[in-house]
Amino acid sequence: MNDVAKASFIERAATATPAPVARVIKGLSDRAIAWLFISPTIILLLAINIFPLIWTIQLSFTNYRANRPNAEVKNIGIDHFQSILTDPDVWAAMQATAHFVFWTILIQTVLGFALAYLVDRRFRGHGFWTTVILIPMMLSPAVVGNFWAFLYQPQIGLFNYVISFFTGLDPSSFEMIGSVKLAPWAIVLVDTWMWTPYVMLICLAGLRSIPEYIYEAAEVDRASKWRQFWTITLPMALPFIMLAVLFRGIENFKMFDLVNLLTNGGPGSTTEVASITLKREAFEKWRTGYSSAFAIILFVTVFGLANIYVKALNKVKSR
Amino acid sequence: MLKLKQVAVGAAALGLASLAATPAFAQNKQITLCWAAWDPANALVELSKDFTAKSGIQMKFEFVPWPNFADRMLNELNSKGKLCDLLIGDSQWIGGSAENGHYVKLNDFFDKNGIKMTDFAPATVYAYSTWPKGSPNYWALPAMGDANGWVYRKDWFAKPELKAEFKKKYSRDLAPPKTWTELKQVAEFFQGREIDGKKVYGAAIFTERGSEGITMGVTGALYAWGFQYDDPKKPYHMEGFVNSKDAVAALEFYKSLYKCCTPPGYTNAYMQEGLDAFKSGQAAMMMNWFAFFPGLYKDEKVGGEHIGFFVNPGQKVEASTLGGQGISVVSYSANKDAALQYIKWFAQPDVQKKWWSLGGYSCHKAVLGDPNFPKTAPFAADFLKAMNGVKDFWQEPAYAQLLQAMQKRVHDYVVADKGTAKEALDLLVKDWEKVFKEEGKL
Numbered sequence: 120m121n122d123v124a125k126a127s128f129i130e131r132a133a134t135a136t137p138a139p140v141a142r143v144i145k146g147l148s149d150r151a152i153a154w155l156f157i158s159p160t161i162i163l164l165l166a167i168n169i170f171p172l173i174w175t176i177q178l179s180f181t182n183y184r185a186n187r188p189n190a191e192v193k194n195i196g197i198d199h200f201q202s203i204l205t206d207p208d209v210w211a212a213m214q215a216t217a218h219f220v221f222w223t224i225l226i227q228t229v230l231g232f233a234l235a236y237l238v239d240r241r242f243r244g245h246g247f248w249t250t251v252i253l254i255p256m257m258l259s260p261a262v263v264g265n266f267w268a269f270l271y272q273p274q275i276g277l278f279n280y281v282i283s284f285f286t287g288l289d290p291s292s293f294e295m296i297g298s299v300k301l302a303p304w305a306i307v308l309v310d311t312w313m314w315t316p317y318v319m320l321i322c323l324a325g326l327r328s329i330p331e332y333i334y335e336a337a338e339v340d341r342a343s344k345w346r347q348f349w350t351i352t353l354p355m356a357l358p359f360i361m362l363a364v365l366f367r368g369i370e371n372f373k374m375f376d377l378v379n380l381l382t383n384g385g386p387g388s389t390t391e392v393a394s395i396t397l398k399r400e401a402f403e404k405w406r407t408g409y410s411s412a413f414a415i416i417l418f419v420t421v422f423g424l425a426n427i428y429v430k431a432l433n434k435v436k437s438r
Numbered sequence: 439m440l441k442l443k444q445v446a447v448g449a450a451a452l453g454l455a456s457l458a459a460t461p462a463f464a465q466n467k468q469i470t471l472c473w474a475a476w477d478p479a480n481a482l483v484e485l486s487k488d489f490t491a492k493s494g495i496q497m498k499f500e501f502v503p504w505p506n507f508a509d510r511m512l513n514e515l516n517s518k519g520k521l522c523d524l525l526i527g528d529s530q531w532i533g534g535s536a537e538n539g540h541y542v543k544l545n546d547f548f549d550k551n552g553i554k555m556t557d558f559a560p561a562t563v564y565a566y567s568t569w570p571k572g573s574p575n576y577w578a579l580p581a582m583g584d585a586n587g588w589v590y591r592k593d594w595f596a597k598p599e600l601k602a603e604f605k606k607k608y609s610r611d612l613a614p615p616k617t618w619t620e621l622k623q624v625a626e627f628f629q630g631r632e633i634d635g636k637k638v639y640g641a642a643i644f645t646e647r648g649s650e651g652i653t654m655g656v657t658g659a660l661y662a663w664g665f666q667y668d669d670p671k672k673p674y675h676m677e678g679f680v681n682s683k684d685a686v687a688a689l690e691f692y693k694s695l696y697k698c699c700t701p702p703g704y705t706n707a708y709m710q711e712g713l714d715a716f717k718s719g720q721a722a723m724m725m726n727w728f729a730f731f732p733g734l735y736k737d738e739k740v741g742g743e744h745i746g747f748f749v750n751p752g753q754k755v756e757a758s759t760l761g762g763q764g765i766s767v768v769s770y771s772a773n774k775d776a777a778l779q780y781i782k783w784f785a786q787p788d789v790q791k792k793w794w795s796l797g798g799y800s801c802h803k804a805v806l807g808d809p810n811f812p813k814t815a816p817f818a819a820d821f822l823k824a825m826n827g828v829k830d831f832w833q834e835p836a837y838a839q840l841l842q843a844m845q846k847r848v849h850d851y852v853v854a855d856k857g858t859a860k861e862a863l864d865l866l867v868k869d870w871e872k873v874f875k876e877e878g879k880l
Contacts, residue, residue: 185516188538383706386647386706
């Protein structure tokens with residue numbers, strides 16, 4: 120469309136606009152027009168994020184059950200919050216979550232950083248290997264969960280055969296997802312396999328952001344490689360590492376899919392992390408009010424911890 | 439002239455009315471029947487072809503695998519979904535579905551159409567149709583009778599060397615067990631043994647955590663030890679009943695059976711895992727629902743003469759865990775009339791006979807009461823025996839909570855080695871008391 124045609128289109132549109140409407144538009148400030156443009160997004164956000172949150176808060180103070188549409192909904196104050204915070208089973212689920220979050224973050228950070236450090240050396244074919252390393256995180260968690268459930272199968276699973284090859288143990292003599300001792304580690308292992316590449320990617324970005332001239336200056340000062348690592352590489356990559364820890368921490372605190380597919384919280388309640396408990400309360404027992412209260416407690420916990428952590432991250436960054 | 443016009447209009451109306459009554463016209467109608475995806479569902483598809491042929495109403499089926507069946511269907515009902523016109527729902531759902539208005543009450547319809555509940559086996563009417571329990575308020579027609587039973591490798595039991603060895607060890611014949619103690623002995627005897635060059639295991643039992651598996655398995659033992667859910671004189675009073683000495687002994691026994699005699703990796707196994715273990719020739723005995731037995735008997739590898747069946751063994755009493763379902767009309771259906779028409783058709787004795795012949799378990803006395811019934815299939819006599827002593831889990835509206843509590847406590851003890859049997863049952867009493875308090879029943 121040429122300028123003349125455009126102008127004529129705008130002109131035609133302007134002429135077609137009724138005078139009262141045109142007066143209103145003309146009278147709008149830039150700020151008002153900006154609001155006009157972002158209001159659809161805000162309305163959408165309110166509808167799909169804020170409204171459910173407020174509704175959840177409201178439900179958490181009631182005895183509402185989604186499977187009892189005809190039952191009277193009573194306000195029961197903070198009863199749900201009290202019973203959740205004093206329930207030993209809930210604390211056991213929180214412990215299982217903490218165990219999972221702690222070990223996955225620790226292992227993934229160490230391995231992810233090590234891999235990033237290795238890939239950053241820019242050896243021959245490093246691009247290809249970087250892509251290979253990234254494959255697990257590209258897969259769907261549902262696929263990964265089912266895939267590892269087969270690998271862990273004690274009679275036909277490849278995992279047991281590999282372990283048996285190296286240790287001489289009978290492959291069917293141990294069960295990764297059926298044993299109380301091994302099941303939590305089985306999940307940690309799968310999550311590590313899947314998400315270490317993600318940590319590596321963030322760490323790699325950190326390592327590549329360190330200017331080369333700093334290392335050159337260190338070389339001039341005859342600083343050893345070890346010293347360079349502790350005084351340049353690690354401190355300068357630390358904000359990125361901390362960011363990866365934050366992302367993985369938040370993700371793993373609400374981990375559901377892998378646990379659900381691998382162990383479904385079992386054996387017994389050994390791997391029943393908070394999200395599995397929440398799902399059981401909400402969609403198997405249909406305690407909607409109770410599960411709303413539980414969801415809020417989890418939200419506040421993650422939000423609170425993440426805020427404290429972000430403050431620490433900002434401190435590190437400003438150093 | 440006017441008269442001629444009137445005659446013509448009348449004739450046209452008559453023609454249209456007669457057309458409407460023919461199957462060709464009804465072909466536009468379609469109803470959806472929802473059930474679990476398992477062997478009997480395939481038999482029902484076959485059977486329902488007769489209904490379509492007779493009524494012209496097309497049948498659509500929505501079958502959901504068992505582990506997701508309850509979640510999927512209860513979600514559907516709770517959201518007042520219109521997916522299902524007819525639902526063959528689990529017996530435990532009846533309380534909730536009746537009280538929450540999910541099912542159409544069928545009393546008037548039964549009266550109008552001459553469907554008598556006395557034509558069906560009393561245990562099935564009680565379990566699959568009534569709410570409040572035992573009252574003459576019917577919410578379903580008994581559709582699929584079922585109980586937990588056992589299947590065993592008859593060919594292995596018949597091996598002369600094994601028979602001799604067993605007799606020497608236990609001073610009795612190697613035969614289907616009559617008690618749980620005998621069952622464990624047989625399972626121990628087979629555990630880890632090599633048969634036909636393959637390592638085999640004693641028994642495939644239910645240990646599943648997510649839906650209802652381990653509860654259905656454990657109750658098989660609990661009922662045999664005389665388990666009561668509550669004081670018969672004081673409803674919902676569970677202390678001393680749920681955690682009685684016998685209940686503790688039964689739970690300990692189930693755990694010992696799980697520990698000694700199941701295949702490796704058997705920590706989360708239900709119907710399908712049991713079938714897999716048995717069909718692949720790993721297990722000497724398998725606990726499973728009678729519903730699977732017709733299919734198993736037809737299995738080329740392990741069916742026919744290779745296998746035998748036995749009813750859940752007794753210990754202090756003879757009892758079996760109830761399975762099975764009734765067929766209900768969903769209140770939110772837009773095709774209630776057609777759905778009711780299906781129920782009317784399904785209730786007929788001839789249809790019920792065909793249902794049994796295709797592999798479905800009829801609850802109709804015309805089938806079960808036939809003197810030849812025990813001879814119609816190798817498992818028919820055991821099915822009759824089992825149905826005479828069935829016991830079901832709570833059918834309360836809060837059944838999901840009650841079930842989940844039992845799944846957790848029992849799995850924690852049996853599979854995850856957490857605490858003692860007494861502690862597990864004490865905790866279960868507390869959980870259940872909490873639920874009934876919330877329900878206002880305690």
